[in-house]
Amino acid sequence: MLSSGMSLLDLSSFSNTDILSFFEKVKELKANPGGQRLKKNAIVSLLFFENSTRTRVSFEMAAYRLGAHVSVLDANSGSSLAKGESEWDTVINVAAMNPELIVLRAGDHLNLQDLAAKVRLPIINAGWGQRGHPSQALLDLFTLWERRRLSKTRLLFLGDIRHSRVVASHLELCLKLGIEVAACGPEEFRPDIWPHTWFLDLESGLKFADVVMALRVQKERHSKVGVTVPMDTFSYGEQFGLRTDNMGALSSASFIMHPGPINYGVEMSEAVTHDERSLILQQVENGIYVRQALLSLALGED
Ligand code: CP
Numbered sequence: 465m466l467s468s469g470m471s472l473l474d475l476s477s478f479s480n481t482d483i484l485s486f487f488e489k490v491k492e493l494k495a496n497p498g499g500q501r502l503k504k505n506a507i508v509s510l511l512f513f514e515n516s517t518r519t520r521v522s523f524e525m526a527a528y529r530l531g532a533h534v535s536v537l538d539a540n541s542g543s544s545l546a547k548g549e550s551e552w553d554t555v556i557n558v559a560a561m562n563p564e565l566i567v568l569r570a571g572d573h574l575n576l577q578d579l580a581a582k583v584r585l586p587i588i589n590a591g592w593g594q595r596g597h598p599s600q601a602l603l604d605l606f607t608l609w610e611r612r613r614l615s616k617t618r619l620l621f622l623g624d625i626r627h628s629r630v631v632a633s634h635l636e637l638c639l640k641l642g643i644e645v646a647a648c649g650p651e652e653f654r655p656d657i658w659p660h661t662w663f664l665d666l667e668s669g670l671k672f673a674d675v676v677m678a679l680r681v682q683k684e685r686h687s688k689v690g691v692t693v694p695m696d697t698f699s700y701g702e703q704f705g706l707r708t709d710n711m712g713a714l715s716s717a718s719f720i721m722h723p724g725p726i727n728y729g730v731e732m733s734e735a736v737t738h739d740e741r742s743l744i745l746q747q748v749e750n751g752i753y754v755r756q757a758l759l760s761l762a763l764g765e766d
Pocket residue numbers: 515516517518519520591600723724725
C-alpha cells in the first residue's frame with residue numbers, strides 16, 4: 465500500500481485488502497471532495513514527457529482540491545529538452561527545487577526506480593511507457609466497484625493489449641480481486657505472454673464480458689517496438705470496433721469502458737459512448753478522487 469513519503473511506480477505492493485480500503489477512501493473523498501487537506505504549503509510538481517489530457521488535468525485538479533500548490537511542466541512545450549537536456553537531468557533539476565512530490569509521465573527508457581532512489585522524494589507514475597499506469601487501473605476498477613461486486617467479474621480487454629500500459633496495471637489488480645480476465649483482438653495485438661483466454665472474434669468476446677474495456681490503438685508505439693503485421697485502423701474498426709449494430713452481443717447488464725482518448729470509428733463509434741451501459745465519463749470523473757487519494761496518502765494529511 466502507499467504511505468507517506470513513498471513512491472507509486474506500480475501496484476505490486478497493493479494486497480486485496482489494500483485495494484478495497486483504498487476504494488473506501490476514494491468513496492469518502494467523492495462524498496466530500498474538499499474535506500481533506502494536505503500538509504501546509506505542499507508543492508506538487510507535474511512533469512510530463514508524453515502528451516496527456518485526463519491524467520495531467522485530474523492530478524492538477526486533485527492537488528488543488530487538497531490545498532496544494534501545483535507546478536506544471538509539459539516538457540514537450542518550451543522546456544530545455546529543446547536545447548538538448550536529457551529527461552533524466554530534467555527530473556533531477558526539478559527535484560532539486562524540492563517539491564514535496566513529482567507526478568511523472570515518461571517513456572519506457574527512463575528508469576523510474578533509479579530516479580526515485582536518486583531524487584529521494586515521492587514519484588507517482590502517471591503513465592510509464594508500456595510498463596504501467598497505476599492510477600488509471602485504480603480509477604477504472606473503482607468505477608466498476610461502485611456498481612458491482614468485483615470478484616468473479618468477467619473483464620474483457622478489447623484491442624491493442626500488446627502496447628497497453630493500462631492492461632499491465634490492471635493485471636496487477638485483477639487477479640488479487642478475483643476478476644476473470646480475457647482479451648479480444650487481432651493476433652498482432654496479443655502480447656508474447658498472455659496466459660488468459662484470447663477471442664479472435666468480437667461477438668464471442670462480447671458474449672463473455674460483464675465489462676468490456678476498449679483500448680486505444682497505440683499507433684505511436686507500433687513503430688518503436690515493432691508489430692509483426694500492423695493492422696490498419698480502418699480494418700481494425702471494421703472487425704473489432706464497437707458500434708450500435710454489434711453491441712447486441714453484450715448483455716444489457718454489462719458495462720462499456722475506455723481509458724481514453726477514444727479514436728471514434730476505430731475503437732468505437734460516438735453513439736456507443738452514449739449507450740446507457742457506458743461508464744466512460746464516470747471513469748474520467750473518478751480520476752480526480754482516485755488521484756486525490758493517492759496524493760493524500762503519499763504526502764500525508766494535515
Ligand atoms: N487515460 C489517459 O491516460 O489519458 P491521457 O493520456 O489523456 O492522460
